Amino acid sequence: MTPVQAYTLRLGDDCLVLGQRLSEWAARAPTLEEDVALLNIALDLLGTARSLLGAVGDEDALAFLRAEPDWTNALLVELDNGDFGRTMARQLLVSAYQVPLWAALASSTDPVLAGVAGKAVKEATYHLDHASAWVVRLGDGTAESHARVQAGLDGVWPYAAELFETDPLVESLVQQGITAAPAVLLPVWQQTVERVLAEATLTVPESSWRPTGGRSGRHTEAFGYLLAEMQHLHRAHPGASW
Amino acid sequence: MVTPAQVRARLAAVPDPEIPVLTVEDLGILRDVTVEGRHVTVTITPTYSGCPAMEEIGADLRAALPDFEVEVRTVLAPAWTTAWMTDAGRRKLEEYGIAPPRRTGSGPVAVTLSAAKVAALTCPQCGSRDTEELSRFASTACKSLWRCRSCREPFDHFKDH
Known part of the structure; x- marks a missing residue:
């Protein structure tokens, strides 16, 4: 696998795993409109993941036959959904990262990443808008909704730092003009997130704990259950179709 | 003998499976058609990354030209926009x-x-x-x-x- 493919796989894994998580809301969301919205977001992420995984290898083999240590998604996207407040808090943190990431990648020197990002940036903008509106509505809502979205935010917050980690792979791709430096994306993310949290009357969590490991295949306990559900049909019935 | 213009017209008339009043040309997703003998290459650009209609559209494009060998290519860049409708x-x-x-x-x-x-x-x-x-x-x-x-x-x- 080339360095660009390894990086492409990281981004594809982020999209696929978050898309799978959001799909768990099917028929369980608070309202019918929200059910449709969450599944539309999941579908966008799945479509982006297919383009990215397809550029690395066989998309089905990558999605359904890789064992846990071979997955390179960030830990944030694999965390359990929790309640609706936690799901929306996580979506805000992820979308606020993906919007500037895709915007930067749209002018990548890698044609695959540039093509995928040019589409994804428009979709991620909708996701960010949607998550922001909900975080404001819940945070600036009732005492109950405020407490629950704050608790959800506090729970997912430490995992956001991993999105902005750098390593020799990322550094080499930054130098080649293939991707943007995480240090450039971070202030954009902070500005977006802090603006939304301020309007939502929520407190920006403080945490010195920065769990990491997803990019090198060390995942949380929740991820094994996600993979089992996502992969069991394909593994039990190889090549099945309908 | 079917002319390249007729080939293009047949492809352009293929309806969108979700909004059947629109053709692929109306939507602006039909980007290019090249005809070489019996081989036709159709280039389409998806509306949204996860649009499930894209696979069906590909099958419908092939079905529109049963006498030809149709290759459907999906190109992401430049990204589709509603300005192309x-x-x-x-x-x-x-x-x-x-x-x-x-x-x-x-x-x-x-x-x-x-x-x-x-x-x-x-x-x-x-x-x-x-x-x-x-x-x-x-x-x-x-x-x-x-x-x-x-x-x-x-x-x-x-x-x-």
Whole structure:
């Protein structure tokens, strides 16, 4: 696998795993409109993941036959959904990262990443808008909704730092003009997130704990259950179709 | 003998499986057609990354030319935008009861939060401007859900993208 493919796989894994998580809301969301919205977001992420995984290898083999240590998604996207407040808090943190990431990648020197990002940036903008509106509505809502979205935010917050980690792979791709430096994306993310949290009357969590490991295949306990559900049909019935 | 122009016309007339009043040409997703003997290469650009209709559209394009060997290529860049929708397509959408995308601006609206409101649309049923957005997401990836306060009918809006 080339360095660009390894990086492409990281981004594809982020999209696929978050898309799978959001799909768990099917028929369980608070309202019918929200059910449709969450599944539309999941579908966008799945479509982006297919383009990215397809550029690395066989998309089905990558999605359904890789064992846990071979997955390179960030830990944030694999965390359990929790309640609706936690799901929306996580979506805000992820979308606020993906919007500037895709915007930067749209002018990548890698044609695959540039093509995928040019589409994804428009979709991620909708996701960010949607998550922001909900975080404001819940945070600036009732005492109950405020407490629950704050608790959800506090729970997912430490995992956001991993999105902005750098390593020799990322550094080499930054130098080649293939991707943007995480240090450039971070202030954009902070500005977006802090603006939304301020309007939502929520407190920006403080945490010195920065769990990491997803990019090198060390995942949380929740991820094994996600993979089992996502992969069991394909593994039990190889090549099945309908 | 079928001419290249006739080949293109047959492909251009293939309807969208989700919004059958629109053809692939109306949608603006048919980007290129090349004919070399019996081999036809069709290039399409998906509307949304996860649009499930793309595979069916590919099959429909192949079925439209049973006498040819049709290769369907999907190209992501440049990214599709509703600016590529034809005037005929916009008119058909409105007649079908779906508010067409706005002409001004391209791409989704930036984060609006509670302060700003999305500009009102014209109701495709009664023509009133007294409309409101119910949900940014609707029955397909490309649409949002609206309601008309005058005639009380809900309607879909093909999102500006």
